[in-house]
Amino acid sequence: MMIRFAPLNVPLRRRLQTVAVLQWIFSFLGLAQCCLAAFVLLSVSTWWMVALFYVGWLWLDRDTPSLGGRRSHWVRSWSIWEYFRDYFPVKLVKTVDLDPKKNYIFGFHPHGVLVAGAFCNFCTESTGFSSLFPGLKSHLLMLPFWFRVPLFREYIMSGGCDLLEAQRRRTMWHVSVSQVHNRKGFIKMALKHGAQLVPVFSFGENELFDQIQNPTGSPLRTLQDRLQSIMGVAMPLFHARGVFQYSFGLMPYRKPILTVVGTPISVPPSPNPSSEDIESLHKVYLDRLSELFEQHKHSYGLQEHQHLTFL
Secondary structure (H helix, E strand, O other), X not given: OOOOEOOOOOOHHHHHHHHHHHHHHHHHHOHHHHHHHHHHHHHOOOOHHHHHHHHHHXXXXXXXXXXXXXXXXXXXXXOHHHHHHHHOOXXXXXXXXXXXXXXXXXXXXXXXXXXXXXXXXXOOOOXXXXXXXXXXXXXXXXXXXXXXXOOHHHHHHHOOEEEOOOOOOXXXXXXXXXXXXXXXXXXXXXXXXXXXXXXXXXXXHHHOOEEOOOOOOOHHHHHHHHHHHHHXXXXXXXXXEOOOEOOOOOEOOOOOEEEEEOOOXXXXXXXXXXXXXXXXXXXXXXXXXXXXXXXXXXXXXXXXXXXXXXX
């Protein structure tokens, strides 16, 4: 394989964009492990009392991820996120105004490998979420596993990440959904809380990485299924480009991401929704998502014959 190296005269701004994305990759793939290792080392050092106090803090603070988290506008507004945005670049498009007095659940499609669009748009202010939707606070819902990692939980909550099992009302939830045809938990959540459903389609999300094939029955698929049963999530094996060359690595490709927020679907509250209620709303949601894709696919350069397919 011939390696295509990056030129030496890359502008400083592009280098800073690469650094911003590199630290984001590290935060996804290595930061949790580093935080856990640091906590273990602290526990067996002469500073073990600090670790003990932190354990007490974790117990007292255990419900915070389910109660809206502990977001930090300062962290969400770091300049590094602007370089992160410009690497791809990422753009957030609003189609209608949203009433800040109401609750919303955003369904984000497609999920993508590392959810770059969802993170950039809803965990940072680099694409202007607060300006586009004044009065709303975005909460990116994650699996409980990540909130059990010491120190790491503080970092992800500062960006606006919350616990996926949260049952209390919020201004706006965001749920990242991949196989939407068979995933209906967010539909049930919307019905139980009377939150309006908002379809969101992120063009370009699947073009950032190449994935290693994992057909059913393969050793890789078996391992991923095992990890999902333990952790609640199975990370796919992916690759794209490197930092100093364009042929292989874990850095995403520089592909534009266009995230379009659609029109909300009014949902009447139903504390105990029936299967028929869920199926009916799910169908309406899929129809609205398809309409959103068709209305904006030309803005991303897709052709007329390209349509949305549900898995």
